[in-house]
Amino acid sequence: MRATERTIKKVEFITPRTIEVTRVAAYARVSSGKDAMLHSLSAQVSYYSEMIQRHPGWLYCGVYADEALTGTKDNRENFQKLLTACRNGEVDMVITKSISRFARNTVTLLETIRELKGLGVDVFFEEQNIHTMSADGELMLTILASYAQEESRSASENQKWRIKRNFEQGKPWVGFMLGYRLRNGEYQIVLDEAETVKRIYNDYLSGMGYIAICKALNEEGITTRDGNPWYVGPLMKVLTNYCYTGNLLLQRRYRENHITKRTVVNHGELPMYHVEGFHEPIIPMDIFQAVQEERARRAERFCGQHPDQASYPFTRKIVCNCCGASFNRKTALGKKIWICRTYNTIGKAACPASKAVPETTLLATTAEVLGLEEFDPHVFAETVSKIVAADGNTLVYHFKDGTTQTAVWKDRSRSESWTPEMRAAAGRKTRERRNRNA
Numbered sequence: 001m002r003a004t005e006r007t008i009k010k011v012e013f014i015t016p017r018t019i020e021v022t023r024v025a026a027y028a029r030v031s032s033g034k035d036a037m038l039h040s041l042s043a044q045v046s047y048y049s050e051m052i053q054r055h056p057g058w059l060y061c062g063v064y065a066d067e068a069l070t071g072t073k074d075n076r077e078n079f080q081k082l083l084t085a086c087r088n089g090e091v092d093m094v095i096t097k098s099i100s101r102f103a104r105n106t107v108t109l110l111e112t113i114r115e116l117k118g119l120g121v122d123v124f125f126e127e128q129n130i131h132t133m134s135a136d137g138e139l140m141l142t143i144l145a146s147y148a149q150e151e152s153r154s155a156s157e158n159q160k161w162r163i164k165r166n167f168e169q170g171k172p173w174v175g176f177m178l179g180y181r182l183r184n185g186e187y188q189i190v191l192d193e194a195e196t197v198k199r200i201y202n203d204y205l206s207g208m209g210y211i212a213i214c215k216a217l218n219e220e221g222i223t224t225r226d227g228n229p230w231y232v233g234p235l236m237k238v239l240t241n242y243c244y245t246g247n248l249l250l251q252r253r254y255r256e257n258h259i260t261k262r263t264v265v266n267h268g269e270l271p272m273y274h275v276e277g278f279h280e281p282i283i284p285m286d287i288f289q290a291v292q293e294e295r296a297r298r299a300e301r302f303c304g305q306h307p308d309q310a311s312y313p314f315t316r317k318i319v320c321n322c323c324g325a326s327f328n329r330k331t332a333l334g335k336k337i338w339i340c341r342t343y344n345t346i347g348k349a350a351c352p353a354s355k356a357v358p359e360t361t362l363l364a365t366t367a368e369v370l371g372l373e374e375f376d377p378h379v380f381a382e383t384v385s386k387i388v389a390a391d392g393n394t395l396v397y398h399f400k401d402g403t404t405q406t407a408v409w410k411d412r413s414r415s416e417s418w419t420p421e422m423r424a425a426a427g428r429k430t431r432e433r434r435n436r437n438a
Helices: 035-054 077-087 106-118 137-168 191-205 210-219 232-239 285-302 341-345 359-369 377-383 420-437
Strands: 022-030 058-067 093-096 122-125 180-183 186-189 248-250 253-255 263-265 273-275 318-320 327-332 335-340 384-390 394-399 404-408
Touching: 022 035, 022 077, 035 058, 035 093, 058 077, 077 106, 106 122, 191 210, 191 232, 191 285, 210 232, 210 341, 318 327, 318 341, 327 341, 335 341, 335 359, 359 394, 359 404, 377 384
Parallel strands: 022 058, 022 093, 093 122, 318 384
Antiparallel strands: 180 186, 248 273, 253 263, 327 335, 384 394, 394 404
16 A cells, blocks of 8 residues: 655744834933023923934933032932932933033043943933944044033132122122011011011020921911921021121131032131121121020020030931931930921821831831941941831831842830939939828
């Protein structure tokens, strides 16, 4: 019988072609909070979003934008978020308008570019048409960044010159404060605000403390010059503002340099200018002096130092997750605690979820998070950018490398929280009650 014929064909499998996709993000920044600048920032964000999404082979990874921040600083929030995304391997290329938008500080620029280059992330500067991953990219960047930094220094010097000329002519630089408005070169009194200033001075001299005055003003709906609730910081500025006497002391503070932009107190490094009788006073000089003497007396009595000079490792580091305010240090029943500024000043109605953290607990928890046997303020300052205090005794530590770690602290029992002094006081009260009932 004849065998059945078979047909055999070779099947070729076509391997799908892999399309390489470049993950692209953009960075934009404006250095002023004015409406025109913010409109420009919005336009930049729209431009880059559309540009990246239309480009074939590019995957849109977002536009990171900062407003009203100088390019000489490397602590811009969204700039740091962009760097974190790059470190996490989420971005292959960053597009930005120019070197001056990215950073005007040559050192900051080159350190960032070299880090991103090591991560395999290319940065493209549109105006200069430079890719940092190219062979001559870093050389060109070094030269151009130096020009950008010099431009920043020149702009800063021009601004300082204008301010100095005003000071030499006895003209103030600040035009808006509680009680006054600067109009046509002169301070004019705002009557209702002036009454608030007088009340603050009188309340303080009558014996009321900072927090008591803040609570009273807030309960009556009286706001600061910016329309915000009162806190200790703004209140102290009112109580120490020499301008309310009708005189001016100009250049009490100055910008350290064009790189840090940090404002520092003038201890004689630059000349000051005293202008007598520049405008109508709100507070008589004798009342102003009496308040300063009372502040010094209270500082000596309660903390042994000027109250606004007290600084601790956690100062301006702990942020309330409920209202966004900072935590302040406070002594309550002989114990040191850290408490939300809003809760402490206004009350639970303004920040219902806030909870005070005992300082001993905060120190122990932080040491544990940092892997230390005991708390080290230097290690803490170098590694932790902020701590977010959330519900359920939760502390979220945000590190400067972009990572986070969550810790939950335990409430101490009442017996553990009592100090020997508190126990002794309680014992005395118990004996007094027994004696009265005997």
